[in-house]
Amino acid sequence: MRGLFVTFEGTEGSGKSTQIRALAEFLREQGYSVVLTREPGGTPIGDQVRRILLDHANDEMHPRTEVLLFLASRAQHVEELIRPALKAGKVVLCDRYADSTLAYQGYARGEDVSELRRLIDYATGGLWPDLTFWLDLPVEEGLARLDSKNRLDSEALTFHRRVREGYKRLAAAEPQRWVRIDGTLPRAEIQEQIRKILLARLK
Ligand code: TYD
Numbered sequence: 001m002r003g004l005f006v007t008f009e010g011t012e013g014s015g016k017s018t019q020i021r022a023l024a025e026f027l028r029e030q031g032y033s034v035v036l037t038r039e040p041g042g043t044p045i046g047d048q049v050r051r052i053l054l055d056h057a058n059d060e061m062h063p064r065t066e067v068l069l070f071l072a073s074r075a076q077h078v079e080e081l082i083r084p085a086l087k088a089g090k091v092v093l094c095d096r097y098a099d100s101t102l103a104y105q106g107y108a109r110g111e112d113v114s115e116l117r118r119l120i121d122y123a124t125g126g127l128w129p130d131l132t133f134w135l136d137l138p139v140e141e142g143l144a145r146l147d148s149k150n151r152l153d154s155e156a157l158t159f160h161r162r163v164r165e166g167y168k169r170l171a172a173a174e175p176q177r178w179v180r181i182d183g184t185l186p187r188a189e190i191q192e193q194i195r196k197i198l199l200a201r202l203k
Contacts (some may be wrong), residue, residue: 003033003090004202005082005127007097010135012153013142014183015190019135020095022191023198027091035085038095039073044081046073052149055181061136061151067105067116071123074098074169078124092201097129099170104152107166108159131201134167135196137183 008016017038024036041050049069052058072098085092098120106113139160146153171178179197181190 003086003088003092005086005092005094005129005133007094007099007129008135009096009099009103009132009167010183011137011139011142011160011167012115014135014137015145016095016135018187019133019190019194020093023194024093026191026195027093027198030199033088033090035081035090035092036095037077037081037092039077039094039097039100040070041073042077042082042094043073045076045080047075049052049076054152056151056154059151061076063105063109063111066109067101067111067119070101072117074101074120075123078127083125083127094129097132099129099196100126100165101133103163103166104168107169108155108162131198132171132178133197134171134178134180135183135190136164136167136180139164141184 008020010016020036024034027034039046040053041047049072052068053061053069053073082092082094101120102113102116105111106116139157143153143157143160172182181193183190185193
């Protein structure tokens, strides 16, 4: 039996991490075997790459270097953690994945989106999520919720607006995979919606 690969996407401060933790706890109570992970990172090698990516000391990083580091982290993540978990029939909940690369490095940073898709396919061996939740809210609202900013959080407002626009396009292009959730709703309501949709998929 193959498990279910579920990813969470959104601009900064969209509340993904809080939602994903509550969801993992709920699913475990329901008896599902759950792997909760995130990108960049998710493995010891990936976490080392994460530090390079988010460090303000690396403000001079070239956009292609940035892409390749996100993909290096992802390649390791897929082979070491995600694919084995799916093979074992688990539910994998991942905080950001390939769509973040398309939205941030592609639509926002301006790297060629179809080229990025090819590189992502190479890095992941073609593994795409079964289901993607997009917690959508105005970028100003999300940024106001952050208490510290990493290298990418510190990009200009226009950058984050392009990220949001990117998600909009990605979701529109693949409506069978994407579920948009109104990120301005109360936390409990968001969790309720996510649970309902996910349980329907798991049955
Ligand atoms: P993180 O602190 O995990 O942010 P968040 O809590 O918003 O998920 O930092 C991850 C940052 O990396 C975030 O700004 C999004 C960015 N990112 C990319 O630009 N490309 C990618 O492929 C991924 C996975 C993340």
